Amino acid sequence: MKTKAELIPECPVAATVQLIGNKWKLLVIRNLLQRPWRFNELQKDLKGISQKVLTDSLRSMEADGIITRTVYPEVPPRVEYALSELGASLKPILDAMRAWGESYRSSKQDGEN
């Protein structure tokens, strides 16, 4: 049986893609870089995501150690998702995506004029 480490692709880009190469995961990470979020807040903010896909994405990121899930014993219980230390270390990738997106948006707006 293969251990989890053996299942990580040898190519480091592929290893990263395996964990976060997905539209919704990237947008969840973008949000959690600001602060912890609750499930319903995330679902409201990520237009078009279904409850199932958000649940699956969060579980997968929790299993991969990218996010933490904390249940606060209130009535009703409050559940918050936050980045782990590993998840927070993804910030340079999101920063590069933000910089590229800003430049891309500007170029498209210039093209309109």
Add this chain to the structure above:
Amino acid sequence: MKTKAELIPECPVAATVQLIGNKWKLLVIRNLLQRPWRFNELQKDLKGISQKVLTDSLRSMEADGIITRTVYPEVPPRVEYALSELGASLKPILDAMRAWGESYRSSKQDGEN
């Protein structure tokens, strides 16, 4: 009718995710950062991708101006995919993914010992 620029998300991260927030597109970009590739080469290298998904991914990236498709009039015709200038400008994102993946792989290997 909305112009294409109006369909670009306001959030720059979301704009980037809309174009390349997809496992296979990211791996194709990784490869094209090295040199131009032919369709069959890409399909062979990207283990598990179907012909349809690779075709759709390449067409979508060509429509978005990220890659170019060049047909060389040989017998049989040779078709090569390469990054456009816009596509090549994605390099910092892939560099950040490579750096993160290297660090992640190391930490998992340490964990095994």
